Amino acid sequence: MRKVSLLIVFTCVVCSAFTQFGAGGKIIGGGLSFNAHTVSSSNPTPLPETRVAGVALSFSVSRFSTPLSLNGFGVAYGYTHQYNPASSTFNRHSIGAFFQRTKLQPIAARWYLSFTGNVLTQYQTENSDVTAFAATRSRGFQVGVSGALGIWYQASSRFVFSCDLNNLLQAYYSHQKVTQEQNTGVVSYQATSNDFIVNTGLNGFSLSYLSIGVRYLLKK
Numbered sequence: 001m002r003k004v005s006l007l008i009v010f011t012c013v014v015c016s017a018f019t020q021f022g023a024g025g026k027i028i029g030g031g032l033s034f035n036a037h038t039v040s041s042s043n044p045t046p047l048p049e050t051r052v053a054g055v056a057l058s059f060s061v062s063r064f065s066t067p068l069s070l071n072g073f074g075v076a077y078g079y080t081h082q083y084n085p086a087s088s089t090f091n092r093h094s095i096g097a098f099f100q101r102t103k104l105q106p107i108a109a110r111w112y113l114s115f116t117g118n119v120l121t122q123y124q125t126e127n128s129d130v131t132a133f134a135a136t137r138s139r140g141f142q143v144g145v146s147g148a149l150g151i152w153y154q155a156s157s158r159f160v161f162s163c164d165l166n167n168l169l170q171a172y173y174s175h176q177k178v179t180q181e182q183n184t185g186v187v188s189y190q191a192t193s194n195d196f197i198v199n200t201g202l203n204g205f206s207l208s209y210l211s212i213g214v215r216y217l218l219k220k
Contacts, residue, residue, distance in 0.1 A: 021067045021104075022220070027160070029215030031058040054080035056211070060100065068104045073097070076122070089129045096122025096142075104152065112152040116164065119145055120172075134188065137179045144172020144197075148211075160215040167209040171198045 032055070039050040055078070062072025075097050082090035098120035105113040126138035150164030173196050180189035 021064050021070075021217075023064050023066050025064045025220060026061065026218040027064070027070065027072075027215050028061050028218065029059070029160070029162075029213055031060075031162075031164070031211040031213035032056070033166070033209070033211040048085050050082060050084040052080070052082045054078065058211070058213075060098075062100070062102070068106075069102065070104075071099075071101050073099045076120075090126070091128075092124065092126045094122050094124040096120055110154045112154075114148075114150040114152050114162065114164065116148040116150065117145065118148070124176075134180055134182055137181065138176050140174060140176035140193075142172050142174045144170065146170045146172075150211075158217050160217065162211075162213040162215065164211045164213065165209055166211050167199065169200050172196075 034055050036051075036053040039052065056076065057078075058074055058076040060072050060074030062070040064070045076095070078092070078094040080090075080092040082088075098118045100116055100118045102114055102116040105115070107113050121141065121143045123141050124139075126136075128136040128138075146166065147169040148164045148166045149168045150162055153161045155161055174194070176193045176195075178189075178191045178193070179187060181187055
């Protein structure tokens, strides 16, 4: 009986050590999201499938202001490729920086619900070969805010794994300059757009909005 009691006490001590973050502690980490799918159309006649693939990477450094809240900053990169043999090839690159604040809510031993708010900005380029004779180029930037809902799991005293839904809420301003060129280099069309966009994950789900992350708690 005494051995059982000691085992229970030891288990509780180990679990409590893992489930407590300390104010002033720093944590670094990275996130990855990937999506690949096809889009088909049969109206009015069947068309070749459009293949879409995308990847997004991020790296951040954060500091705990309290045991259950942290502030940080980071950088992100995204790439999307879209191909349809009957119409066009599309490539998008984006690179940006962000500031974020995360609140954690314990839900079980080592498990946390996370709420993250971001202020972000990014530069974006898009290239689309619409036909064999013309191509569209787009350059611009975005500034906005976003909200994410996720799950954290503290695997050890140093490593934390996470999964976040990044499009819980997004609101941003977008400025784009679009240019269409003939294959001879002659510019046939040019336009500038300014848009304010708001969307939410409640409108639909995509794997591209799920980010899997690994974080490492630095020693004080």
